[in-house]
Amino acid sequence: MIDIENWDWEPGKKDIADLDKIRGQFGRVDEFTVSPDGEKFAAAGKLEDDTFTASVNGENWPDPVELLWYLRYIPDGRLIGLGRIDDQWTLLEDGKPWEERFEYLWNPKISANGKSIAAMYKRDNKYGIILNGKPWEQGFQAMRHYDISPDGEHTAATIQTEALKEADIFGFFEGVWSIAVDGKPWATKFVNTWSPAFNHDGKSVAAEARTDICDYTVAIDSVTWSGVYGCVWKPIFRPGTNSVVAPVREEGKWILAEDGKRIWENRFNQLWRVRFSPDGKRVAAIASPVFGRWTIAVDDKVWDVTFGDMVQEPVFSPDGGKVAALVKNDGKWSVAVDGLPWGEWFEMVWNPVFSPNGENVLAKAERDGKYLIVANGKLPAKSYDMLWDPVFSPDGQRILLRYVEDGKYHRQVVPAHEVFA
Amino acid sequence: MEELVEKKVVDAGLDETIKKLTPQRIKEVVNRVLTRENAARLQVYLDTCVHCGLCAEACHTYLSRDNDPRFSPVGKVKETLWELVKRKGNVEPEFIRNMARIAFTECGVCRRCSMYCPFGIDIAYLLLVVRRICSLLGVVPQYLQDTTNSHAATSNQMWVNQDEWIDTLQWQEEEAQFELPSARIPLEKEGADVMYSVIAPEPKILAQLLANMAIIFKVAGEDWTMPATDGWDNSNMAMYSGDFEIMGRVEKLHWETAARLKVKKIVMGECGHAFRGAVYDGPRWLGWQFPPIPMVHAIEYYYDILSTGKIKIKEKYKEPITVQDPCNTVRGRGLGDKLRYIMNTICEDFRDMEPRFEHNYCCMAGGGTINCGPPWKRSRMVSNKVKAEQLKETGAHVVCTPCHNCHSGIEDIIGHYNLGLHVKFISELLIETMEIPEELKV
Ligand code: SF4
Numbered sequence: 001m002i003d004i005e006n007w008d009w010e011p012g013k014k015d016i017a018d019l020d021k022i023r024g025q026f027g028r029v030d031e032f033t034v035s036p037d038g039e040k041f042a043a044a045g046k047l048e049d050d051t052f053t054a055s056v057n058g059e060n061w062p063d064p065v066e067l068l069w070y071l072r073y074i075p076d077g078r079l080i081g082l083g084r085i086d087d088q089w090t091l092l093e094d095g096k097p098w099e100e101r102f103e104y105l106w107n108p109k110i111s112a113n114g115k116s117i118a119a120m121y122k123r124d125n126k127y128g129i130i131l132n133g134k135p136w137e138q139g140f141q142a143m144r145h146y147d148i149s150p151d152g153e154h155t156a157a158t159i160q161t162e163a164l165k166e167a168d169i170f171g172f173f174e175g176v177w178s179i180a181v182d183g184k185p186w187a188t189k190f191v192n193t194w195s196p197a198f199n200h201d202g203k204s205v206a207a208e209a210r211t212d213i214c215d216y217t218v219a220i221d222s223v224t225w226s227g228v229y230g231c232v233w234k235p236i237f238r239p240g241t242n243s244v245v246a247p248v249r250e251e252g253k254w255i256l257a258e259d260g261k262r263i264w265e266n267r268f269n270q271l272w273r274v275r276f277s278p279d280g281k282r283v284a285a286i287a288s289p290v291f292g293r294w295t296i297a298v299d300d301k302v303w304d305v306t307f308g309d310m311v312q313e314p315v316f317s318p319d320g321g322k323v324a325a326l327v328k329n330d331g332k333w334s335v336a337v338d339g340l341p342w343g344e345w346f347e348m349v350w351n352p353v354f355s356p357n358g359e360n361v362l363a364k365a366e367r368d369g370k371y372l373i374v375a376n377g378k379l380p381a382k383s384y385d386m387l388w389d390p391v392f393s394p395d396g397q398r399i400l401l402r403y404v405e406d407g408k409y410h411r412q413v414v415p416a417h418e419v420f421a
Numbered sequence: 422m423e424e425l426v427e428k429k430v431v432d433a434g435l436d437e438t439i440k441k442l443t444p445q446r447i448k449e450v451v452n453r454v455l456t457r458e459n460a461a462r463l464q465v466y467l468d469t470c471v472h473c474g475l476c477a478e479a480c481h482t483y484l485s486r487d488n489d490p491r492f493s494p495v496g497k498v499k500e501t502l503w504e505l506v507k508r509k510g511n512v513e514p515e516f517i518r519n520m521a522r523i524a525f526t527e528c529g530v531c532r533r534c535s536m537y538c539p540f541g542i543d544i545a546y547l548l549l550v551v552r553r554i555c556s557l558l559g560v561v562p563q564y565l566q567d568t569t570n571s572h573a574a575t576s577n578q579m580w581v582n583q584d585e586w587i588d589t590l591q592w593q594e595e596e597a598q599f600e601l602p603s604a605r606i607p608l609e610k611e612g613a614d615v616m617y618s619v620i621a622p623e624p625k626i627l628a629q630l631l632a633n634m635a636i637i638f639k640v641a642g643e644d645w646t647m648p649a650t651d652g653w654d655n656s657n658m659a660m661y662s663g664d665f666e667i668m669g670r671v672e673k674l675h676w677e678t679a680a681r682l683k684v685k686k687i688v689m690g691e692c693g694h695a696f697r698g699a700v701y702d703g704p705r706w707l708g709w710q711f712p713p714i715p716m717v718h719a720i721e722y723y724y725d726i727l728s729t730g731k732i733k734i735k736e737k738y739k740e741p742i743t744v745q746d747p748c749n750t751v752r753g754r755g756l757g758d759k760l761r762y763i764m765n766t767i768c769e770d771f772r773d774m775e776p777r778f779e780h781n782y783c784c785m786a787g788g789g790t791i792n793c794g795p796p797w798k799r800s801r802m803v804s805n806k807v808k809a810e811q812l813k814e815t816g817a818h819v820v821c822t823p824c825h826n827c828h829s830g831i832e833d834i835i836g837h838y839n840l841g842l843h844v845k846f847i848s849e850l851l852i853e854t855m856e857i858p859e860e861l862k863v
């Protein structure tokens with residue numbers, strides 16, 4: 001989050017926008033988006049002449065474009081969207097298009113520090129990444145996944161290094177996929193690579209690598225682990241280090257490996273979505289201890305409780321002391337914290353949000369078509385027609401609510417003790 | 422005669438790859454698959470079979486090839502797995518090539534034969550074990566392997582680039598708006614009720630089907646979305662080539678995409694094998710007993726919107742029409758009654774097939790067979806003789822195929838046997854017949 005201390009944290013409610021008014025200005029209004037500080041409410045809308053613009057608190061961006069979509073607020077409060085101008089695509093920041101134009105531009109990502117914007121592009125039949133308005137110098141045959149470094153200075157993507165003739169299965173197995181970092185390809189090519197991930201300082205990249213039909217491993221800066229596995233899932237760096245951790249499959253079971261060595265005793269039916277505590281000391285992942293049951297494993301200890309439908313990625317509290325996750329059983333969703341599921345179950349729940357001291361958890365949930373903020377598993381008195389994730393003030397004493405009620409979008413700051421009463 | 426047909430088939434995926442096989446490698450892979458990956462279930466089936474041959478009459482390849490016992494289900498197992506087990510994997514590369522030919526191109530893993538076996542032996546499973554061995558040895562028909570490679574590299578089966586996918590959806594949204602100005606294809610709408618997923622031939626060669634769905638969803642009042650990232654393709658030919666790691670990877674991304682978009686269910690287009698991959702084989706390989714998010718096949722979805730009146734029929738379709746019961750949704754899931762309800766609601770002159778429901782003959786396109794590509798088309802057509810006769814006997818002018826593989830396979834049969842029929846998806850019939858409320862036309 002950027003600048004969160006300077007947001008208006010005075011308790012109180014503001015009426016920001018009237019949805020009917022916005023809808024009245026356009027032939028079509030797409031999905032609404034709200035700024036992180038809750039002060040702005042926006043949507044892409046189609047004007048009478050079939051061009052598109054963004055409406056921000058009822059005011060339109062002055063220069064409409066041929067098509068506008070993927071309108072999103074980013075952490076520092078800028079509103080971005082993908083726009084088509086003169087049949088070419090670009091990214092718009094607060095209504096201003098980047099200078100570069102592309103045959104196509106998509107999948108914007110924001111760096112963890114919130115400062116940089118990247119996106120994938122196609123130009124002259126080549127694919128590349130543009131970072132803060134500056135495209136890669138070299139484009140590639142094809143491209144699938146990419147990552148942006150935490151400091152926002154670098155990008156890395158899976159790339160196809162050369163064209164293959166139609167149905168060239170032999171060329172494919174010789175290896176034409178690799179990783180390019182800032183537009184420069186690794187020296188090694190693989191049958192496949194997936195899911196590149198940067199380390200903390202943006203100097204190293206890890207990725208899943210496939211070296212033969214059923215040989216999988218992890219590659220870091222183009223060098224693979226010595227071990228070959230039956231399968232691997234996305235590797236990540238341990239925060240603040242150059243160590244890489246990934247789930248790998250051995251003898252039909254999944255284990256957790258760090259730098260090519262097994263680090264957990266437990267072997268699982270499935271193991272994926274590894275996450276570290278912010279200090280890098282604790283590690284958690286989604287695990288299936290037995291067929292058909294799902295839970296979270298933290299530091300090689302498995303929660304006692306398991307769920308039948310699904311478990312989503314572990315979320316550490318800011319101090320790393322607690323772990324929460326979305327869990328689904330018998331078709332309903334809830335949140336479990338340190339292995340204890342909330343008593344209430346919902347049609348949908350959004351990712352849990354920890355208070356800064358890690359003691360409290362909030363989550364947006366849906367029940368009977370209305371949305372509510374569930375606090376430590378307790379139901380609130382109020383529900384809303386639309387709702388965005390709650391935000392804690394830096395001291396944890398206040399909570400920002402962003403919601404639509406009676407056709408109006410409101411921003412409201414409430415004391416935390418009222419929410420958790 | 423069939424042997425002659427087979428001998429003419431040149432397929433680099435088999436011919437070139439067997440050249441690299443060594444006896445040691447073959448033995449290693451056979452033992453891995455037979456003893457470590459499949460031991461218990463496989464042994465029970467192999468021990469249970471009494472070689473009675475009752476399964477033979479079930480198989481369209483056997484019936485279409487003058488009851489040649491080599492094409493009976495048990496005959497196919499005898500020539501492949503039994504031999505492998507008996508010889509403990511000590512087989513020569515040419516044996517592996519024959520095995521691949523039988524398992525990939527002469528069996529559509531349709532599971533019709535299991536219904537005729539007194540012990541319910543799942544012969545399709547046994548032939549999938551054969552395919553698994555072939556896949557690990559790298560001996561897979563070239564076009565099927567290429568499709569699997571596409572899944573591995575792009576997460577979709579037709580090398581569709583990400584920009585092409587999104588661009589096609591935006592184009593089809595505009596197309597839909599010519600018919601119905603209020604229609605949309607909402608991309609990346611987090612929290613929608615439904616994620617709609619399709620197979621790659623839709624954006625690649627049948628894009629108008631996407632516009633059709635935009636219209637159908639609008640009229641049905643559905644809150645829906647499609648992802649603008651990989652994970653949109655629900656098809657899975659890796660399941661059929663025997664590359665279960667890639668199968669699992671594709672399905673994982675599909676479910677994770679639905680979970681990311683916070684939808685309550687996935688509605689999928691008219692495809693049968695994709696349903697099998699997404700509901701059964703994929704989740705199970707990954708560790709789920711059931712799909713983590715409900716998966717609704719198009720047949721169930723259309724049944725729902727028609728039976729609840731969300732969509733009304735303005736004028737029924739008049740041409741005599743029959744319907745293909747896809748193996749994976751009718752035999753596999755029991756959607757035959759719902760399919761009949763749809764046909765009778767939309768069509769004036771519906772003529773059923775004989776045999777029908779779970780007893781219907783496979784189109785021999787699913788199961789990865791059509792994906793073995795042009796080299797094997799003629800052989801596939803020979804295996805389709807009974808299917809062609811069955812289609813002809815309905816007297817219909819049109820055949821509705823709620824499955825992409827059935828659609829393409831039956832088009833091939835119609836051409837090869839000069840049947841003069843037309844093929845349509847349910848969505849195409851709906852677009853022709855449904856009522857569009859006036860208030861949506863503005
Ligand atoms: S699964 Fe189908 S194609 Fe294969 S042997 Fe059985 S009936 Fe024949």
Ligand code: SF4
Binds near residue numbers: 477540
């Ligand atoms: S019907 Fe069953 S027992 Fe008889 S030969 Fe076929 S698979 Fe074997």
